[in-house]
Amino acid sequence: MNEVALLIAATIASGTPLALAGLGLLLNEKSGVVNLGAEGMMLVAAIAGFAATYHSGSEWVGFGAGALAGMAMALMFGVLVIWLNTNQYATGLALSLFGAGLSAFVGINYVGKNLGEHSTYEVPGLAQVPFLGEAFFKQHPLAYIAAILTLAIAWFLYRSRAGLVLRAVGEAPESAHALGVPVRGIRLAAVLAGGALCGIAGTFLSVVYAPLWVEGLVSGRGWIALALTTFATWRPARVLAGAYLFGGVTMLQFQLQSEGVQIASQLLTMLPYLATIVVLALISRNPTWIRVNMPGSLGKPFYPGA
Amino acid sequence: MLSVEARPQPSAAMSVVSPLLALALTVAIAALLFWLLGRDPARGLGVFFVEPLSTRYSLAEVALKSTPLILCALGLAVCYRANVWNIGAEGQFLLGAISAGGVALWVTTANIGAPRGVMVPVVLLAGIAGGMAWAAIAALLRDRFNANEILVSLMLVYVAQQLLNYLVFVPWKDPLGFNFPQTKTFVATTLLPNLLPQSRLHVGFAVALALVAIFWAFLFRSWGGYQLQIGGLAPAAARYAGFSARASLWGAMLISGGMAGLAGAMEAVGPLRQLTPHVSTGYGFTAIIVCFVGRLHPIGIVFSGMLLSMFLIGGELGQSRLGLPNALTGVFQGLLLFLLLACDTLIDYRVRWRRAAPAQEDAQVSAAGAS
Numbered sequence: 001m002n003e004v005a006l007l008i009a010a011t012i013a014s015g016t017p018l019a020l021a022g023l024g025l026l027l028n029e030k031s032g033v034v035n036l037g038a039e040g041m042m043l044v045a046a047i048a049g050f051a052a053t054y055h056s057g058s059e060w061v062g063f064g065a066g067a068l069a070g071m072a073m074a075l076m077f078g079v080l081v082i083w084l085n086t087n088q089y090a091t092g093l094a095l096s097l098f099g100a101g102l103s104a105f106v107g108i109n110y111v112g113k114n115l116g117e118h119s120t121y122e123v124p125g126l127a128q129v130p131f132l133g134e135a136f137f138k139q140h141p142l143a144y145i146a147a148i149l150t151l152a153i154a155w156f157l158y159r160s161r162a163g164l165v166l167r168a169v170g171e172a173p174e175s176a177h178a179l180g181v182p183v184r185g186i187r188l189a190a191v192l193a194g195g196a197l198c199g200i201a202g203t204f205l206s207v208v209y210a211p212l213w214v215e216g217l218v219s220g221r222g223w224i225a226l227a228l229t230t231f232a233t234w235r236p237a238r239v240l241a242g243a244y245l246f247g248g249v250t251m252l253q254f255q256l257q258s259e260g261v262q263i264a265s266q267l268l269t270m271l272p273y274l275a276t277i278v279v280l281a282l283i284s285r286n287p288t289w290i291r292v293n294m295p296g297s298l299g300k301p302f303y304p305g306a
Numbered sequence: 307m308l309s310v311e312a313r314p315q316p317s318a319a320m321s322v323v324s325p326l327l328a329l330a331l332t333v334a335i336a337a338l339l340f341w342l343l344g345r346d347p348a349r350g351l352g353v354f355f356v357e358p359l360s361t362r363y364s365l366a367e368v369a370l371k372s373t374p375l376i377l378c379a380l381g382l383a384v385c386y387r388a389n390v391w392n393i394g395a396e397g398q399f400l401l402g403a404i405s406a407g408g409v410a411l412w413v414t415t416a417n418i419g420a421p422r423g424v425m426v427p428v429v430l431l432a433g434i435a436g437g438m439a440w441a442a443i444a445a446l447l448r449d450r451f452n453a454n455e456i457l458v459s460l461m462l463v464y465v466a467q468q469l470l471n472y473l474v475f476v477p478w479k480d481p482l483g484f485n486f487p488q489t490k491t492f493v494a495t496t497l498l499p500n501l502l503p504q505s506r507l508h509v510g511f512a513v514a515l516a517l518v519a520i521f522w523a524f525l526f527r528s529w530g531g532y533q534l535q536i537g538g539l540a541p542a543a544a545r546y547a548g549f550s551a552r553a554s555l556w557g558a559m560l561i562s563g564g565m566a567g568l569a570g571a572m573e574a575v576g577p578l579r580q581l582t583p584h585v586s587t588g589y590g591f592t593a594i595i596v597c598f599v600g601r602l603h604p605i606g607i608v609f610s611g612m613l614l615s616m617f618l619i620g621g622e623l624g625q626s627r628l629g630l631p632n633a634l635t636g637v638f639q640g641l642l643l644f645l646l647l648a649c650d651t652l653i654d655y656r657v658r659w660r661r662a663a664p665a666q667e668d669a670q671v672s673a674a675g676a677s
Contacts, residue, residue, distance in 0.1 A: 036456065040640075076644065084310075084651040089391055089456065090598060094643040097591055101636020108631045215633070220464050227457045266472035273464040277443075280458065281451040290452065 005134035007251060012136070012143050013209060015240075015247025017042075017201040019146045021225035022232070022239040023153055024197025029229055030157065031190035032170040032297035036092025037077050039222030040099020041195050042202030045070040047107040049203025050213045053115055062207050063142075063200055070199020071192050073099060078191035082184050085301040100216065110213045140208050142200070147240065154236040166190060170295035173302040183302055198222065220273060227276050231283050233293035242279075249275045310655045320653045325599050325610070328646035332638055339637075345628055353627050354620035354638075364619060366505035370577060372615035374399065374569035374586075376514045376607055378593030380521045381565030383602040387525065388558040389538030394444060394459025395566040396590025397466035398437040402570025404470055405436025407581040410496040410574065411478060411489050422495045429496050430571050437567015438560050440466060445559035449552055455559070463590070471583050478581065488582045498576045510572035515608070517565075522604040534558060566590060587618070588636075595643045614639060 028035050049066030053059045077095045080086045123137040157163040168176045173183045206213050224246060232238035253268035284290055340350030358364050378395045385392045409432040413425060447453040474487045498508040525531040537544040537554035596614050600606030621635030
């Protein structure tokens with residue numbers, strides 16, 4: 001019983017960074033821009049956040065630094081893609097490769113450093129409920145924030161005027177431009193929001209989840225988060241559900257190991273990646289479904305006045 | 307004010323100038339970085355960009371490390387020209403190394419007495435098959451299930467690395483290897499012959515150069531290569547002409563997978579002579595940069611492959627001579643690709659300095675109205 005509660009708690013902890021990054025990339029992609037640099041942004045933010053936390057002693061300073069680092073990376077990407085019309089795939093890839101190199105370089109002096117205990121937030125009253133309290137209400141504050149953010153983004157996209165404008169920019173940038181919407185500015189704002197959330201997700205990994213720095217710490221979670229937006233057919237609630245699903249798969253491998261299942265750890269480590277491939281294939285199987293839900297101009301450059 | 311305007315036609319000159327400009331900017335930023343790190347910029351640049359070319363041995367090392375880069379990048383060039391986004395060359399490289407290493411290990415332990423002239427081709431073919439099989443997974447899922455090949459091929463990199471880890475930690479571990487995660491050293495009949503005495507350079511480099519010529523002919527002088535590229539440039543036109551999009555997807559994936567597999571095989575039975583978890587130092591990812599810097603062109607790839615190989619050697623020298631972290635190479639690599647993409651804007655656009663542009667337009671309008 002108690003073990004199940006702990007497994008649920010661990011699943012939420014492991015799903016939270018995926019959810020944060022996935023939600024950021026969702027906003028990013030709703031504007032019609034796909035940023036394959038998620039992994040690089042998360043890596044750079046992870047080390048920036050780790051270093052800031054290490055020197056300041058406050059993880060909130062770390063999260064601020066991580067968000068800024070993510071945004072700085074996203075800005076480089078955004079200027080190239082939105083104003084210089086470079087290929088989005090190639091530019092995102094460049095950002096990922098650059099981020100991997102930069103984070104490894106900056107992080108060398110932080111390998112093996114400890115941060116000490118991080119904060120958890122017990123929801124008053126609810127945390128004492130047997131089982132449920134252990135499973136859901138003794139998390140890091142960001143775990144709750146991720147869930148609330150999902151609702152906020154859903155409201156923003158489908159119930160607010162600004163969200164409507166964002167979706168219009170992603171669906172039909174030419175029409176939005178004709179209506180006087182500043183397409184490029186909105187795209188940049190969306191890219192920056194994506195960078196900030198990927199940055200917070202990366203910092204969560206290095207400061208709360210791991211909590212340590214090693215080269216390549218993010219280990220593909222940026223790419224899984226990118227896949228999440230497709231799984232979720234660009235719906236916020238489904239991003240959150242998908243993130244917990246993958247958090248669960250990641251935790252399953254530790255659970256199996258601790259129960260002494262005779263499978264080599266290397267093979268179990270493959271699980272989240274294999275699961276991503278399988279789910280991606282299952283969801284993408286119906287091309288119409290993807291086409292109907294995908295932002296209309298995703299991946300295509302926009303030339304005002306053309 | 308500065309303004310960016312579209313050129314009537316893409317500039318051919320700029321497509322050559324752009325990589326050089328990006329390189330110049332990378333070197334300038336590198337100098338700045340050395341200065342910020344408290345090193346003499348001139349000495350730093352010397353170590354990174356001159357010393358790798360200064361001795362016979364280091365030149366051989368540059369050629370050695372350029373081999374896997376050129377091989378992988380040739381395959382990727384075909385892919386990207388066909389608009390197939392295989393970014394998992396790293397995984398296909400690892401599978402090539404695993405398959406070739408597996409065969410070499412079997413030959414070693416089972417004491418197969420076949421001559422080198424037979425064994426080496428068999429080992430390399432196994433590597434090619436391994437890389438192709440890994441790429442085929444991404445192609446199959448794309449073809450049958452419409453799954454994005456970018457994400458699938460990338461996920462398969464992590465799976466491939468874990469597979470390699472598993473093999474060298476458990477079933478293929480050398481029982482006499484002091485518990486290190488590594489296989490036995492392969493028997494000599496499976497190893498690539500040397501190309502240059504007193505160096506590690508093997509015949510793979512010559513093979514890579516021969517393949518450059520073959521890929522050039524395939525891309526620019528063959529019907530198959532033409533079909534593949536039209537599919538990438540103008541899918542609608544390709545459909546109209548009856549070229550099969552499925553055929554170009556499969557063709558591009560299998561060619562690039564096979565090339566990456568060959569590169570992995572050559573690494574395993576070339577300089578390494580055994581399998582360890584660190585068979586690749588990111589060659590498959592660096593090859594993406596090589597491919598773009600080389601303009602997706604076989605000849606360009608030779609130069610960019612040498613350049614990025616020089617970065618790798620420079621990083622090692624920087625570590626031993628200047629005490630700089632080897633990771634600096636990754637920073638320069640990423641920076642180079644990033645700056646290249648920015649500079650590539652100059653191919654399709656030109657930057658002009660215009661004064662009071664709106665007023666001029668007004669003048670033209672009124673002139674037109676007056677006439």
